[in-house]
Amino acid sequence: MSVLVVGSVGIDRVQTPKEDRSDLLGGSASFAGLAASFHAPVSLIGIVGNDFPAHHRAVWEKRNIDLTGLQVVQGKTFRWHGRYEENMNNRTTLSTDLNVFADFKPQLAASHKKLPFVLLGNIAPDLQHLVLDQMEKPKFTIADTMNLWIDIAQPRLLELLPRIDMLILNDSEASLLSGEPNLLRASRWLRDRGPRYVAIKKGEHGCFLIGPDGAFAAPAVPLDQVVDPTGAGDTFAGGLTGYLAGQKEVNLSSLAMGVIEGTLLASFNVEDFSLNRLKSLSTQDLATRRQELLRLINPHP
Amino acid sequence: MSVLVVGSVGIDRVQTPKEDRSDLLGGSASFAGLAASFHAPVSLIGIVGNDFPAHHRAVWEKRNIDLTGLQVVQGKTFRWHGRYEENMNNRTTLSTDLNVFADFKPQLAASHKKLPFVLLGNIAPDLQHLVLDQMEKPKFTIADTMNLWIDIAQPRLLELLPRIDMLILNDSEASLLSGEPNLLRASRWLRDRGPRYVAIKKGEHGCFLIGPDGAFAAPAVPLDQVVDPTGAGDTFAGGLTGYLAGQKEVNLSSLAMGVIEGTLLASFNVEDFSLNRLKSLSTQDLATRRQELLRLINPHP
Numbered sequence: 365m366s367v368l369v370v371g372s373v374g375i376d377r378v379q380t381p382k383e384d385r386s387d388l389l390g391g392s393a394s395f396a397g398l399a400a401s402f403h404a405p406v407s408l409i410g411i412v413g414n415d416f417p418a419h420h421r422a423v424w425e426k427r428n429i430d431l432t433g434l435q436v437v438q439g440k441t442f443r444w445h446g447r448y449e450e451n452m453n454n455r456t457t458l459s460t461d462l463n464v465f466a467d468f469k470p471q472l473a474a475s476h477k478k479l480p481f482v483l484l485g486n487i488a489p490d491l492q493h494l495v496l497d498q499m500e501k502p503k504f505t506i507a508d509t510m511n512l513w514i515d516i517a518q519p520r521l522l523e524l525l526p527r528i529d530m531l532i533l534n535d536s537e538a539s540l541l542s543g544e545p546n547l548l549r550a551s552r553w554l555r556d557r558g559p560r561y562v563a564i565k566k567g568e569h570g571c572f573l574i575g576p577d578g579a580f581a582a583p584a585v586p587l588d589q590v591v592d593p594t595g596a597g598d599t600f601a602g603g604l605t606g607y608l609a610g611q612k613e614v615n616l617s618s619l620a621m622g623v624i625e626g627t628l629l630a631s632f633n634v635e636d637f638s639l640n641r642l643k644s645l646s647t648q649d650l651a652t653r654r655q656e657l658l659r660l661i662n663p664h665p
Numbered sequence: 666m667s668v669l670v671v672g673s674v675g676i677d678r679v680q681t682p683k684e685d686r687s688d689l690l691g692g693s694a695s696f697a698g699l700a701a702s703f704h705a706p707v708s709l710i711g712i713v714g715n716d717f718p719a720h721h722r723a724v725w726e727k728r729n730i731d732l733t734g735l736q737v738v739q740g741k742t743f744r745w746h747g748r749y750e751e752n753m754n755n756r757t758t759l760s761t762d763l764n765v766f767a768d769f770k771p772q773l774a775a776s777h778k779k780l781p782f783v784l785l786g787n788i789a790p791d792l793q794h795l796v797l798d799q800m801e802k803p804k805f806t807i808a809d810t811m812n813l814w815i816d817i818a819q820p821r822l823l824e825l826l827p828r829i830d831m832l833i834l835n836d837s838e839a840s841l842l843s844g845e846p847n848l849l850r851a852s853r854w855l856r857d858r859g860p861r862y863v864a865i866k867k868g869e870h871g872c873f874l875i876g877p878d879g880a881f882a883a884p885a886v887p888l889d890q891v892v893d894p895t896g897a898g899d900t901f902a903g904g905l906t907g908y909l910a911g912q913k914e915v916n917l918s919s920l921a922m923g924v925i926e927g928t929l930l931a932s933f934n935v936e937d938f939s940l941n942r943l944k945s946l947s948t949q950d951l952a953t954r955r956q957e958l959l960r961l962i963n964p965h966p
Binding site: 547 | 846848849850870871873879881884887888918960963964
């Protein structure tokens with residue numbers, strides 16, 4: 365089944381302790397859409413300016429992503445500039461130019477409104493609501509978010525919770541939104557407000573998933589080097605949603621394997637800048653690392 | 666098979682944001698020995714003063730721990746006083762009175778020298794060496810350590826590494842000792858210096874184990890409340906070693922299940938002060954939580 369992915373599309377400049385790279389394809393929908401496409405047909409909903417380069421567009425086209433929902437308007441594409449500190453965990457946003465993204469109003473075509481799986485990538489809760497307002501009856505809706513929306517749009521984010529089946533956020537965001545430093549209590553607080561499932565991302569420490577039928581915890585793939593962590597969370601969410609769309613049922617078991625697929629794709633994503641590693645990723649690469657990860661978490665290998 | 670556990674035995678005062686408790690049984694051998702006794706016969710090697718209360722001694726006696734290696738000498742027992750901050754992860758040592766522990770020289774009886782499994786609990790590397798000097802031919806030797814010894818006794822700690830089969834330490838200690846912030850590279854650095862296996866404890870984020878036959882990663886048991894984290898690492902090491910001593914072979918698979926047992930016992934330990942929770946822990950309690958933890962890490966429940 366198909367996945368509708370909505371989010372930001374941008375052009376990034378990323379500085380790491382070792383490199384400074386510009387004109388990179390970025391944005392939550394870019395990462396999430398490409399990741400989801402490894403497991404399911406994807407329709408991408410977003411907006412770019414008429415400066416958006418054809419070679420960035422080609423990244424999605426090569427993976428047969430439906431781009432009829434990608435609005436192209438007069439003006440400049442959203443731009444983000446960030447810098448990572450030595451440990452690659454902390455980053456500073458140096459500039460954000462919303463450009464055409466400031467007037468983004470997701471408009472779904474008739475075919476998009478019927479799609480069964482929806483990933484509301486990390487964008488303003490208002491825009492996430494706008495997408496759900498147009499959907500007919502999705503089978504499963506997942507929303508990602510970030511600390512910015514918890515800070516500046518918390519009421520709208522809380523209103524979103526009863527409308528979604530699953531919320532994905534990182535550990536500090538879960539504590540910030542719930543006011544609970546303890547992650548188990550934070551996840552209960554969040555589930556009490558709507559979503560049946562909550563997935564808490566813990567970066568290099570993996571992910572904790574909880575729902576009405578139980579919980580699942582997975583470590584991240586141990587990596588000896590991280591080149592660029594940008595988009596790891598979006599890639600995780602996209603990989604998870606794409607995997608789910610290919611399964612008969614949505615339950616703890618399929619979600620757990622979705623967490624595994626999201627973890628795998630995110631582990632590849634951080635090995636290079638932008639979507640460079642995912643662009644060249646083969647099914648065999650994924651299968652090999654999947655086997656390694658499943659062995660890593662199995663106490664009876 | 667039996668386990669020799671050597672380490673400190675002390676009387677603790679522990680302050681948490683909610684409580685201030687004195688005269689608690691503490692020390693690395695106290696926690697590790699009791700934890701190991703859930704899976705194997707244990708001989709405890711340590712030292713206490715003649716002020717050491719009978720009710721503390723009774724904690725081990727009730728679990729049939731061999732105390733013939735516990736020296737009782739004139740003077741006061743080792744005392745430690747620490748305080749945990751609000752998040753329960755950071756703690757400050759407010760005082761350490763070595764007392765009789767300052768002159769501790771482990772002296773093994775003939776029966777102790779033949780024991781097949783050795784856990785060198787967290788004490789000065791000099792004392793860990795002294796124990797190994799007396800052992801005849803242990804089957805598997807595990808050492809725990811802490812940042813204090815990395816700071817003040819690093820050469821002796823490095824000399825210990827070729828003499829042990831497995832090193833257990835936490836993530837910040839692994840980075841401190843190896844100079845590698847990345848845990849995969851840190852574990853390689855450590856294994857290059859001797860121990861076939863390295864287990865890196867990550868507190869609430871679980872444990873990463875690596876050896877010549879592969880790696881295993883386990884999350885901690887998600888808990889909604891931590892009362893007192895003191896001794897969690899010692900309990901983990903004791904539970905792991907005790908479990909191993911009951912297995913036919915030591916390999917990635919038995920060590921992985923050892924990590925699970927250590928994780929389980931540590932999760933109970935932090936639910937109350939000192940050894941209070943372990944004292945009343947039943948085999949059924951352990952079995953129930955073991956099933957929950959194995960379900961938590963299984964993507965195909």
